[in-house]
Amino acid sequence: MVKGADTAAIYSDLQDKLINGFFGAGEKLKPGALQGTYGCSANTIRDVLLRLSAVGLVSFELQRGFRTKPSSQAIRSDVTRFRIMLEQEGAARSMVHGGVAWEAQLTAAHHKLVHIETRIARESGAPGDDKALWSAAEYDFHRTLISACDSPILLESFESIYLQFRQQMFALERDFGGDYFRAIIAEHQAILDVALGRDETACRAAIHDHLKRNL
Amino acid sequence: MVKGADTAAIYSDLQDKLINGFFGAGEKLKPGALQGTYGCSANTIRDVLLRLSAVGLVSFELQRGFRTKPSSQAIRSDVTRFRIMLEQEGAARSMVHGGVAWEAQLTAAHHKLVHIETRIARESGAPGDDKALWSAAEYDFHRTLISACDSPILLESFESIYLQFRQQMFALERDFGGDYFRAIIAEHQAILDVALGRDETACRAAIHDHLKRNL
DNA sequence: AAAGAAAAAAATTTCGAAATTATCTGGATT
DNA sequence: AATCCAGATAATTTCGAAATTTTTTTCTTT
Structure with a gap:
């Protein structure tokens, strides 16, 4: 994943990572940390994660941010x-x-x-x-x-x-x-x-x- | 809907309006316009609309923004x-x-x-x-x-x-x-x-x- | 040792401006 | 009249800082 990638590539990479177990179940996904990985603003990561929550790969809770889905x-x-x-x-x-x-x-x-x-x-x-x-x-x-x-x-x-x-x-x-x-x-x-x-x-x-x- | 309302109230009001036909079917929902209605930033409206798209009340298309759902x-x-x-x-x-x-x-x-x-x-x-x-x-x-x-x-x-x-x-x-x-x-x-x-x-x-x- | 409170640190959310993209309009060409 | 193109306008997206909230740490009391 190359820094400075556009948001479509970020969305796609995060989707892959979410499906393929890169993050642990229930793990906190911090836009502030991920902005470093992807070379963009934290707010852009927030956008992408909100979109991924629409397809059910991410849990979002107001004021508490994003987590991967639990697994059991x-x-x-x-x-x-x-x-x-x-x-x-x-x-x-x-x-x-x-x-x-x-x-x-x-x-x-x-x-x-x-x-x-x-x-x-x-x-x-x-x-x-x-x-x-x-x-x-x-x-x-x-x-x-x-x-x-x-x-x-x-x-x-x-x-x-x-x-x-x-x-x-x-x-x-x-x-x-x-x-x-x-x-x-x-x-x-x-x-x-x-x-x-x-x-x-x-x-x-x-x-x-x-x-x-x-x- | 009072100006300067917090985002929970904005979410709730927009949800009501989306369900009760305030907007036309397929109508464009412009954050830039709605920011005036709600007295907040366009980016906050974008957030709220993304969340409403997660529950299926709004259609979102990258680069083309938000629309109410079509009806037929x-x-x-x-x-x-x-x-x-x-x-x-x-x-x-x-x-x-x-x-x-x-x-x-x-x-x-x-x-x-x-x-x-x-x-x-x-x-x-x-x-x-x-x-x-x-x-x-x-x-x-x-x-x-x-x-x-x-x-x-x-x-x-x-x-x-x-x-x-x-x-x-x-x-x-x-x-x-x-x-x-x-x-x-x-x-x-x-x-x-x-x-x-x-x-x-x-x-x-x-x-x-x-x-x-x-x- | 356990519980509670306060302060500090971290994280999330919102803001508004800048950058980027899509849409519209008017003019030129066929 | 229809189509195409360029420029202007409008809208969307991204940015990074400020404001707000949550979480963690530290300190005090029982």
């Missing part, structure tokens, strides 16, 4: 449960509203994802340098799954919850192992199959099965 | 649908997790609500001065209905969606009429009954019935 098994379960609900609903509506274009996009997103996951599973089970690639592809698959739901507010909520989900899962994902990736490869495939088959009940079950390890 | 039948349906989903899920989980205290609180909240609604229905069907009282009691009832869901993230999402729902419904609620209030008195009663009876399926249906006019 209960919170992970809560976020997971909420994500399941959103994704099930979004997928169900997408199966109703989505046409061939949606199927094509979902198939393409899945293709990319399974390609990365297969490589990771074969090599060592630890994504290493592929973490960002895998993370982006995983998000893309799930976001595309619900993309035809015709509900802007659901999509917006999902995007924010997905970030929070990744943030909460960071520590748990450190030790993946090949078995983990082989399992989720199968789970992603199952989701794709039932979604393309437009079987709502099975799709809801597949999404739940995919995420239940985090409940 | 499609958006109203979307917000309503999302609210139904949250409330059904929240109520279902509350019926599982909630004990006697939850029942008592829900009964009390309903009692207050039906009292206000009965008076409004009897008088004219137009809440007039009672609008704020009714609005608060209506929120209290629905929020209490889901309060035992044991999901902080669902509650937080509901609170924000409820505000957005009120904002979107503002114009439609101007001409209530006595029939409207008699109908929703019955609907609130139905929700209370099935919730206390812990009948999930009926409760989901009652919530949907209560809100379906806005779909």
Whole structure:
């Protein structure tokens, strides 16, 4: 992160750091300290942190400033449960509203994802340098799954919850192992199959099965 | 709204104005103009608007500032649908997790609500001065209905969606009429009954019935 | 040793000006 | 008449200092 960066880069870097565990859970985020890191005014950091609080990655309390979100098994379960609900609903509506274009996009997103996951599973089970690639592809698959739901507010909520989900899962994902990736490869495939088959009940079950390890 | 007010009061006043249609849908909110209204710095208004964007009452776009949310039948349906989903899920989980205290609180909240609604229905069907009282009691009832869901993230999402729902419904609620209030008195009663009876399926249906006019 | 109060230090918030970007207006060109 | 461009204007963003609030430290009392 280069000093003197513009605020878009600062936002992006802080978002990455918030998701990837650079700060501890519940840690105080002081604009006065971060201004040194980023080479800008503390008030600019405040702006960025307020925007990050809008997507749920930061807790803000008037007069007491900013903290990273707390983390616990209960919170992970809560976020997971909420994500399941959103994704099930979004997928169900997408199966109703989505046409061939949606199927094509979902198939393409899945293709990319399974390609990365297969490589990771074969090599060592630890994504290493592929973490960002895998993370982006995983998000893309799930976001595309619900993309035809015709509900802007659901999509917006999902995007924010997905970030929070990744943030909460960071520590748990450190030790993946090949078995983990082989399992989720199968789970992603199952989701794709039932979604393309437009079987709502099975799709809801597949999404739940995919995420239940985090409940 | 008195000049020189502190930022909590500014936040509250702007929130009221955003919900109650003081600004037009999609209207530009200029900190430079609002600083005059509130007797503070434009940067303070920016802070407040960023915080209001976190709860979904304001749209923010980098470099292009703030606008009130657009409004349309499609958006109203979307917000309503999302609210139904949250409330059904929240109520279902509350019926599982909630004990006697939850029942008592829900009964009390309903009692207050039906009292206000009965008076409004009897008088004219137009809440007039009672609008704020009714609005608060209506929120209290629905929020209490889901309060035992044991999901902080669902509650937080509901609170924000409820505000957005009120904002979107503002114009439609101007001409209530006595029939409207008699109908929703019955609907609130139905929700209370099935919730206390812990009948999930009926409760989901009652919530949907209560809100379906806005779909 | 524990509790409370006061002072000091640190952090947050607000301010208003400067820097930067977006939007609007008028004129030129096709 | 429609489109494009340059300049002016308006608005947004960033800055860093001042004002305000919170937290920490130190001292006193029980």
